[in-house]
Amino acid sequence: MTRIVVIHENEEWFPPLREALEHYHLDYGEMFMGEGAFADMSVPPEPALFYNRMSASSWTRAHGAAPQITLAFLENAQARGSRVVNSARALDLEISKARQAAVLQRFGVRVPRSVLTAGREGVAAAAATFEGPVILKPDCGGKGAGVALFETPDALIAHARSEGFAYGPDVPLLVQAYVRPAEPYIIRNEFVGGRHLYSVRVDTSQGFELCPADQCEIGDAACPAGSAAGAPAKFEVLTDFTHPDIPVFERLLADQGIAIAGIEFLFDAQGRAWTYDININTNYNGQAEAEAGIAGSERAGMRAVAAYLGRESGQLPVIPAAAE
Numbered sequence: 001m002t003r004i005v006v007i008h009e010n011e012e013w014f015p016p017l018r019e020a021l022e023h024y025h026l027d028y029g030e031m032f033m034g035e036g037a038f039a040d041m042s043v044p045p046e047p048a049l050f051y052n053r054m055s056a057s058s059w060t061r062a063h064g065a066a067p068q069i070t071l072a073f074l075e076n077a078q079a080r081g082s083r084v085v086n087s088a089r090a091l092d093l094e095i096s097k098a099r100q101a102a103v104l105q106r107f108g109v110r111v112p113r114s115v116l117t118a119g120r121e122g123v124a125a126a127a128a129t130f131e132g133p134v135i136l137k138p139d140c141g142g143k144g145a146g147v148a149l150f151e152t153p154d155a156l157i158a159h160a161r162s163e164g165f166a167y168g169p170d171v172p173l174l175v176q177a178y179v180r181p182a183e184p185y186i187i188r189n190e191f192v193g194g195r196h197l198y199s200v201r202v203d204t205s206q207g208f209e210l211c212p213a214d215q216c217e218i219g220d221a222a223c224p225a226g227s228a229a230g231a232p233a234k235f236e237v238l239t240d241f242t243h244p245d246i247p248v249f250e251r252l253l254a255d256q257g258i259a260i261a262g263i264e265f266l267f268d269a270q271g272r273a274w275t276y277d278i279n280i281n282t283n284y285n286g287q288a289e290a291e292a293g294i295a296g297s298e299r300a301g302m303r304a305v306a307a308y309l310g311r312e313s314g315q316l317p318v319i320p321a322a323a324e
Contacts, residue, residue, distance in 0.1 A: 001027070001314040001315050002048060002049045002313040002315075003028065003029060003047070003313070004021070004027065004028040004048065004049050004051060004309050004310075004313050004315075005029045005046070005051070006021075006029070006031065006053055007050060007052050007054060007073070007074075008054065008055070009032065009033040009037075009055060010055060011032070013283055016284070016286065017053075017302050017306065019302070020303050023306065024306050024310050026309065026315050027313075027315060029048075033066040033069060034061075039070070039072040039073035040076075044076075044080045044082075047082075048082065049083050049084075049085065049312055050077055050082060050083070050084045050085065051086065052074060052084060052085065052088075052091055053281045055281040056094050056140050056279075056281070067095050070091060071091055071092065074091060085259045085260065085312060086257070086259060086260055087257035087258075089256055090257050090261075093256055093258070093280070094278070094279065095140045096141075097114065097139050097141050097174050097176075097276075097277070098114060100278045101114040101276075103278075104278075107248055107251065107252045110273060110275065111276060112177040112178070112179050112274055113130070113176065113177040114175070115129065115174070116139055116173070116174055117172075117174075117175060118171060120169075121160075122173070123165075123173055124160045124161060127150075127153040127157045127175055130177060132153075133149060133150065133151050133152070133178035133180065134149075134150050134175055135147060135149055135175070137176065139174045140172070141277065149178055179268050179276075180268065180269070181267060182268060182269045182271070184203060184204050184205040185202055185204055186201075186264050186265065187201060187243075187264065188202055188262050188263070189246060189249060189264070190282060190284070190301060191249065192259070192301070192308050193259055193260075193304075193308045194250055194253050194254055194258070195250060196249075196250065197299070197301065198241070198292075199237075200235050200238065201236040236291070237285075237288045238292075239292055239299070245265065258278075258280055260280065260305055261279060261282055262278075262279040262282035263277065263278050264276060289301065
């Protein structure tokens with residue numbers, strides 16, 4: 001049996017996982033990667049199963065260096081033989097929407113056109129190659145923070161050259177074609193152990209910040225170009241949702257060393273799915289799970305994660321595939 005160590009930088013997101021780990025009486029600890037964190041490359045880590053929950057949104061909590069420190073720790077741990085759930089490769093994908101787009105396209109998944117750039121003139125030049133509505137967002141992503149919709153490329157060009165442009169020349173930015181959904185919602189597909197657990201219908205009428213954690217709310221910066229914000233997003237768990245892209249996502253996750261993730265897509269007016277986000281630090285909405293009748297069961301997100309970690313660490317018995 002191996003101790004579980006959870007790597008994270010947001011205390012507000014940890015209690016639901018703590019409750020689930022303690023429900024199964026698992027031996028676990030935390031590695032907090034906020035202020036004061038460091039990674040020593042000269043020593044091996046403690047013997048443990050490391051669960052990487054580093055978030056791309058760490059920069060919104062003044063922990064902007066946390067992903068890079070965590071990447072170094074994970075590379076050192078993996079090089080010395082440690083078992084990592086959501087590997088260094090997974091975290092590298094988590095913190096770049098441009099790299100996500102490249103990997104998704106390699107697996108034949110439809111994604112919006114995406115251009116990586118930086119600085120005022122880079123954004124303006126990229127915008128000039130688009131037609132129709134465009135989105136500007138930090139390449140590192142995170143909860144949808146900083147996402148801005150512009151109805152025309154000219155509007156984005158004007159914004160890039162205005163005093164309201166808030167990014168310095170060293171911040172990678174993604175200019176992306178905006179795919180207008182047929183209805184104001186997206187689907188977030190949750191995976192645990194690399195397998196589809198359930199999907200969630202997320203109401204997007206209040207903006208782009210779509211973190212499903214119970215602690216998250218939509219902020220005023222969700223869509224500076226348009227819709228009102230300030231109300232919690234609405235979540236509906238879909239326990240029987242299916243789509244042809246889901247088995248493709250499972251193959252992609254296996255290829256990228258990702259065991260636990262949420263992958264988001266939306267449907268356009270022609271019914272086509274467009275995938276735009278992979279999250280390895282996935283959260284779950286307890287109220288939505290309760291309304292779906294799965295709260296407190298292993299079909300609930302954090303219970304499923306804890307049970308998976310328990311089996312991977314040898315603290316819980318492995319369930320034969322035929323019994324799952």
